[in-house]
Amino acid sequence: MNRWILLLVFALCSPLAARASDVTLMPVNVRLDRNNDRATVQVVNNGAEPVMMQADAISWTRVNGVDQDGPTTDLIVNPPVFTVQPGQTQVLRLGLRRNQELQQEGTYRIVLREVPIPRAADSAQVSGSVRVLVTMRVPVFVAPAQVKRSEQWKVSRASNGDLLAEVSNQGNVHLKIAELRLQGEGGEALAALTQKGSTSVIFPGEQRVFRLPGNTAVAAARVQVQTDEGVRMVALNDLADPARDRP
Numbered sequence: 001m002n003r004w005i006l007l008l009v010f011a012l013c014s015p016l017a018a019r020a021s022d023v024t025l026m027p028v029n030v031r032l033d034r035n036n037d038r039a040t041v042q043v044v045n046n047g048a049e050p051v052m053m054q055a056d057a058i059s060w061t062r063v064n065g066v067d068q069d070g071p072t073t074d075l076i077v078n079p080p081v082f083t084v085q086p087g088q089t090q091v092l093r094l095g096l097r098r099n100q101e102l103q104q105e106g107t108y109r110i111v112l113r114e115v116p117i118p119r120a121a122d123s124a125q126v127s128g129s130v131r132v133l134v135t136m137r138v139p140v141f142v143a144p145a146q147v148k149r150s151e152q153w154k155v156s157r158a159s160n161g162d163l164l165a166e167v168s169n170q171g172n173v174h175l176k177i178a179e180l181r182l183q184g185e186g187g188e189a190l191a192a193l194t195q196k197g198s199t200s201v202i203f204p205g206e207q208r209v210f211r212l213p214g215n216t217a218v219a220a221a222r223v224q225v226q227t228d229e230g231v232r233m234v235a236l237n238d239l240a241d242p243a244r245d246r247p
Contacts, residue, residue, distance in 0.1 A: 021045070021047050021049070021051045021114055021133075021134045022045070022046040022047040023043060023044065023045055023046065023047070023051055023053075023084070023114075023134055023136070024043075024044045024046060025041055025042065025043060025044070025112075025136060025138060026041070026042045026044070027041065028138065028139075029138060029139040029140070029141065030094060030110070030138060030139070030140045030141070031140075031141050031142075031143065032094075032096050032140065032141070032142045032143070033142065033143040034096075034099065034101070034145070037095060037096035037099075038093070038094065038095050038096070039093075039094045039140075040091050040092065040093055040094070041091075041092040041094065041110065041138055042089050042090070042091055042092070043082075043084055043089065043090040043091075043092055043112065044084070044088075044089045045084035045085065045086055045087065045088055045089075045090075046087075047086060048086050049086060050083050050084065050085050050086065050117065051083065051084050051114060051134070052081070052082070052083045052084075052114065052115040052116075052117045053081070053082060053083075053084070053090075053112050053113065053114055053115060053134075054080065054081050054112070054113050054115055055077045055079070055080055055081070055082075055092055055110060055111070055112050056077065056080070056110070056111050056113075057072055057074070057075035057076070057077050057094075057108060057109075057110055057111075057140075058070060058071065058072055058108065058109050058110075058111055059071065059072040059074070059107070059108055059109075060107045060108050060109045060139065061107065061203075062203050062206070065206075067198055069109065069111075072108060073097060074096065074097055074098045074106065074108065074142075075094060075095065075096060075097065075108055075110070075140065076094065076095040076096075076097055077092065077093070077094055077110060078092070078093045078095075079092070081115070083117075092110070092112075094110065094140065096142060098142075101144070101145040102142065102143070102144040102145060103144055103145070103172065104144055104172045104173075104204055105141055105142060105143060105144055105172060105173040105174060105204060106141070106142035106144075107139070107140070107141060107142075107174065107203065108139075108140040108141075108142070109137045109138060109139055109140060110137070110138040110140060111135065111136075111137050112134075112135070112136045112137075112138070113133070113134075113135050114133040114134040114135070115133075116133060137198075139198075139201070141173070141174060143173065144172050144173065146172075147171075147172065147173055148171045148172045148173070149171040149173060149175075149229070150169075150170040150171040151167055151168065151169055151170065151171065151175055152167065152168045152170060153165065153166070153167050153225075153234045154166045154167075154168075155223065155234060158211070162211050162212060162213060163182070163211070163212040163213075163223075164209055164210070164211055164212075165180060165209070165210045165212065165223055165225075165234065166207060166208070166209045166210075167202065167207065167208055167210075168206075168207045169202045169203065169204055169205065169206050169207070170204075170205075171204055172204050173204065174201050174202060174203055174204065175201075175202040175227060175228075175229075176200050176201050176202070176227055176228035177195050177200050177202065177208070177210075177225065177226070177227055178194070178195060178200060178226040178227065178228070179192060179193065179194050179195065179225075179226040180192070180193045180195075180210050180212065180223055180224070180225055180226075181193075181223065181224040181225075181226070182212055182222075182223055182224075183222050183223070183224055191212055191213050193210055193211075193212055195210075222234060222235050
């Protein structure tokens with residue numbers, strides 16, 4: 001086979017090297033209400049090159065379990081475009097424009113997208129290297145006039161022995177589930193299920209089923225649930241019909 005054809009085949013089959021900016025945010029979510037309608041988010045550039053970013057406010061809803069983003073004028077973001085130098089921090093200011101009393105929590109996101117700018121390292125970029133642009137989302141929760149928290153838990157067992165912990169959010173604000181941990185009679189940890197990102201947020205009126213491995217279900221006594229409001233325990237002494245299964 002021709003040597004140049006061999007080189008071309010090697011280039012096509014070799015994995016691409018991905019490079020991305022190193023940016024972190026503080027805090028990772030924002031809470032607002034009528035009396036506290038301003039907040040800040042710090043954007044920290046931990047990398048060695050300047051990073052330009054564009055910030056937009058969007059509405060965040062969920063339809064049949066699928067996140068939906070849309071335009072909004074309820075939030076003000078300043079500055080909308082900025083550059084963070086290496087090792088520096090940019091303060092992003094958020095303001096709530098709407099002032100009416102809410103019956104149910106308002107949910108939004110601040111989307112930060114990296115804007116490509118020429119870099120000194122690009123001139124020496126190795127062929128096959130890919131630059132990955134950063135996109136981050138910061139949830140923004142606007143509290144209603146009167147906050148009502150109400151959650152109902154139910155535990156059942158699937159036909160394969162898995163434990164199914166179902167929660168129904170009957171309040172008017174979101175519920176964030178960080179982790180579910182199965183515990184035995186003596187409090188020992190048997191299994192854990194961690195939730196991250198938007199899937200950990202349960203909107204008002206939503207239900208969610210968490211499946212925990214069945215190989216430890218027989219010895220389990222309760223589920224420890226870590227939420228954004230603290231830790232609560234769900235007893236497993238009233239399991240539903242073991243033959244009942246949920247997808």
